[in-house]
Amino acid sequence: MGRTLIITEKPSVGRDIAKVLGCAKGGKGYLSSDAYLVSWAVGHLVALCEPDEIDDRYKKWNIQDLPILPTKIPLKVLTATKEQYQLLKKLMNDTDTDKLVCATDAGREGELIFRYIYEKSGCRKPFDRLWISSLTDEAIKTGFSNLQPSDAYQKFYESAKCRSESDWLVGMNLSRAYTLRYNTLLSIGRVQTPTLAILVNRKIEIDSFVREEYYNLTADFGDYKGTWFNEKQKNDSRINTLEEAEKIKIAVTGKKATVTLFDEKRKQEFSPLLYDLTTLQRDANRLFGYTAKKTLSLAQKLYETRKAITYPRTDSRYLSKDMYGQTIKTFNNLPEQYQHYTACILQDGKLPFSMRVYNTLKVTDHHAIIPTPRRINTESLSVEEKNVYDLIVRRTLSVFYPPYVFDAQTILTACGKEMFRSTGRFVHELGWKAVEYSPKTANEKTQSTPLPRVEKGDERTVLSADITKESTKPPSHYTDGTLLHAMERAGSDSDEQSVREMMKTVGLGTPATRASIIERLCQVGYVQRKGKLLIATQKGEKLIKVIPGELSSPEMTGFWEQELDNIIHGQQDPERFMQNIRKFTSDMVISASQRELSEVFHSDDDNLRRRKEKPVSQPMDVTCPLCARGTVRENSKAFYCSHYREGCRLTIWKNALARAGGPEITSTLATLIIRQKNVTGSSGTISLSGTDLSFKSIKNADTAYHVSIDGSLKNVSSAKKGTNKAAVNKAASKITPYKRAGGLKAKQ
Numbered sequence: 167m168g169r170t171l172i173i174t175e176k177p178s179v180g181r182d183i184a185k186v187l188g189c190a191k192g193g194k195g196y197l198s199s200d201a202y203l204v205s206w207a208v209g210h211l212v213a214l215c216e217p218d219e220i221d222d223r224y225k226k227w228n229i230q231d232l233p234i235l236p237t238k239i240p241l242k243v244l245t246a247t248k249e250q251y252q253l254l255k256k257l258m259n260d261t262d263t264d265k266l267v268c269a270t271d272a273g274r275e276g277e278l279i280f281r282y283i284y285e286k287s288g289c290r291k292p293f294d295r296l297w298i299s300s301l302t303d304e305a306i307k308t309g310f311s312n313l314q315p316s317d318a319y320q321k322f323y324e325s326a327k328c329r330s331e332s333d334w335l336v337g338m339n340l341s342r343a344y345t346l347r348y349n350t351l352l353s354i355g356r357v358q359t360p361t362l363a364i365l366v367n368r369k370i371e372i373d374s375f376v377r378e379e380y381y382n383l384t385a386d387f388g389d390y391k392g393t394w395f396n397e398k399q400k401n402d403s404r405i406n407t408l409e410e411a412e413k414i415k416i417a418v419t420g421k422k423a424t425v426t427l428f429d430e431k432r433k434q435e436f437s438p439l440l441y442d443l444t445t446l447q448r449d450a451n452r453l454f455g456y457t458a459k460k461t462l463s464l465a466q467k468l469y470e471t472r473k474a475i476t477y478p479r480t481d482s483r484y485l486s487k488d489m490y491g492q493t494i495k496t497f498n499n500l501p502e503q504y505q506h507y508t509a510c511i512l513q514d515g516k517l518p519f520s521m522r523v524y525n526t527l528k529v530t531d532h533h534a535i536i537p538t539p540r541r542i543n544t545e546s547l548s549v550e551e552k553n554v555y556d557l558i559v560r561r562t563l564s565v566f567y568p569p570y571v572f573d574a575q576t577i578l579t580a581c582g583k584e585m586f587r588s589t590g591r592f593v594h595e596l597g598w599k600a601v602e603y604s605p606k607t608a609n610e611k612t613q614s615t616p617l618p619r620v621e622k623g624d625e626r627t628v629l630s631a632d633i634t635k636e637s638t639k640p641p642s643h644y645t646d647g648t649l650l651h652a653m654e655r656a657g658s659d660s661d662e663q664s665v666r667e668m669m670k671t672v673g674l675g676t677p678a679t680r681a682s683i684i685e686r687l688c689q690v691g692y693v694q695r696k697g698k699l700l701i702a703t704q705k706g707e708k709l710i711k712v713i714p715g716e717l718s719s720p721e722m723t724g725f726w727e728q729e730l731d732n733i734i735h736g737q738q739d740p741e742r743f744m745q746n747i748r749k750f751t752s753d754m755v756i757s758a759s760q761r762e763l764s765e766v767f768h769s770d771d772d773n774l775r776r777r778k779e780k781p782v783s784q785p786m787d788v789t790c791p792l793c794a795r796g797t798v799r800e801n802s803k804a805f806y807c808s809h810y811r812e813g814c815r816l817t818i819w820k821n822a823l824a825r826a827g828g829p830e831i832t833s834t835l836a837t838l839i840i841r842q843k844n845v846t847g848s849s850g851t852i853s854l855s856g857t858d859l860s861f862k863s864i865k866n867a868d869t870a871y872h873v874s875i876d877g878s879l880k881n882v883s884s885a886k887k888g889t890n891k892a893a894v895n896k897a898a899s900k901i902t903p904y905k906r907a908g909g910l911k912a913k914q
Contacts (some may be wrong), residue, residue: 263291357675378637444680457685564598
């Protein structure tokens with residue numbers, strides 16, 4: 167009897183599954199037992215071909231060739247991970263392999279990764295689907311006891327395939343069309359461009375904002391204070407001129423005042439719902455300044471490596487009812503620092519049951535993000551991992567806590583014809599706020615300012631009155647957190663009710679893709695970061711100005727996302743969806759060719775004339791050291807990753823080491839550095855560790871010169887105490903000079 171081949175998305179997940187299944191025998195790129203083979207995809211191994219890989223004539227960009235609408239977009243094997251693909255192909259088609267299990271990430275894109283490999287390899291063997299939301303041993307065992315037939319997830323594949331091909335058609339055609347029209351390299355994307363429009367529109371609002379000055383007047387009644395307001399103008403507290411404010415101040419100072427209203431209403435606030443990825447990214451950005459991409463990366467590590475949380479790429483904020491028992495087990499196994507919180511809500515070993523937590527009908531592909539039942543030593547986590555884990559634990563605890571209860575208090579006080587309003591809050595119960603992370607929570611109860619208890623008719627004296635000068639404020643630039651929120655609810659304020667209803671559940675992109683979209687906008691020069699702020703550049707503004715509204719409309723993209731979701735649920739035909747995309751693409755290409763040249767783009771790096779004179783870049787046969795998915799490419803000034811559009815920021819400048827007396831980095835030298843990590847030559851030693859590229863000169867071995875290869879600015883020299891110059895010189899004497907490698911070559 168043959169074996170079952172299990173294919174995961176990442177090696178770490180493969181090793182976890184192999185351990186549970188008892189696959190102890192090691193091989194290059196796989197683990198095995200008598201019954202199972204476990205291997206992995208290392209992310210995407212197969213992708214859609216570029217236009218010039220389909221037909222040589224597309225290597226030169228011509229408007230006459232557009233639109234490019236192949237009946238079938240062929241697949242290609244990615245060079246960087248070709249070796250692993252060949253292994254999978256061999257294992258999949260091996261006569262000893264009876265059947266397969268698709269164990270890639272349980273979602274639309276995970277399905278696509280496996281199916282593309284399956285199709286490209288020509289495999290026709292039956293396969294089942296492993297669908298799990300946690301990587302604990304118990305969850306893996308449960309998943310394998312409930313494997314589903316491949317047909318159960320066919321619609322997920324069809325939806326993912328339509329998403330992939332629609333992005334290809336829109337991106338490839340319209341990027342070429344607008345690049346040719348404006349003689350500048352311009353990137354257009356189905357989700358990317360409407361997201362850029364949000365940032366551009368905000369910048370226009372800020373730039374056109376006209377600041378208005380006004381004045382506020384505060385009266386001191388002894389045991390409380392009140393702010394002047396105008397009852398006749400919608401209770402507006404603004405006073406237009408200083409003269410008017412001074413007049414009111416003189417009229418009330420030292421005068422008697424009378425309480426006309428004391429109102430106190432008991433209110434309660436329930437905790438926010440459990441985290442989905444977007445709300446987690448927003449809170450991590452607001453509280454810790456983490457970008458959306460960073461939070462996703464930390465959450466993935468907590469899921470895959472630490473086994474501390476459930477699947478993070480989810481858009482659901484609920485748990486299914488059958489998870490009630492697992493939640494109790496999770497709470498019992500939380501780290502010690504959280505046990506005093508669990509003791510308050512676990513009564514006789516049970517949790518309160520709430521539809522705000524357990525609602526099976528509102529769980530999508532995956533439930534909300536919660537901690538796993540695995541016991542976690544938080545001291546083993548990095549500070550950043552600990553911060554994200556803490557947010558998730560506290561949110562999971564807080565949803566079982568009682569509401570935050572307070573009295574909202576209002577006093578209206580009249581002094582002659584002038585009216586003053588005072589507001590206060592008396593906190594009765596912190597409830598969930600005692601658990602939820604917030605810089606303000608710890609002192610919420612003591613910092614609240616309750617008003618004194620007064621009755622209508624009570625008299626006071628205006629002891630003093632203060633005038634403060636204020637001004638209206640423009641809207642704020644977006645941060646990662648606020649932009650994620652805007653993407654999530656894009657189009658929900660539309661004038662059309664049908665559009666508003668649709669966009670409530672769709673938005674721009676998906677929780678799993680929004681971070682990469684933001685990074686892509688920064689990478690192509692449409693957006694720049696200034697601290698936590700995201701600000702549209704002049705290039706981004708010009709692009710939104712020259713394209714038709716359909717391309718920047720969130721409603722259009724939201725409609726497509728809705729249709730992709732309908733494909734999953736069998737409510738839309740994939741072929742019909744693609745026909746609509748093809749027609750849209752054709753219409754937009756025609757529109758691009760007819761656009762008026764009202765804007766001129768200036769950028770040396772983007773100049774199309776230079777791109778035509780010589781190739782922009784040349785591929786190299788070496789895997790990217792940052793993302794491990796793309797391949798390194800070379801242009802006239804630097805080396806970068808072929809996956810830059812997906813957010814990889816690899817940047818190795820050819821003259822990066824010149825300031826320290828190092829060699830120019832040639833393609834041969836770059837290949838040696840990336841593959842061997844340490845290269846020593848006649849001028850010194852170059853080392854690559856993580857994102858740090860360092861150079862030690864033989865002439866000055868006590869000092870190391872560092873540069874970053876992840877696109878950030880980092881050029882520093884650091885003295886290394888105890889450096890053994892003799893050892894460096896001895897190593898250098900064993901090196902064979904290699905001119906084409908800049909005088910450096912590691913001796914084999």
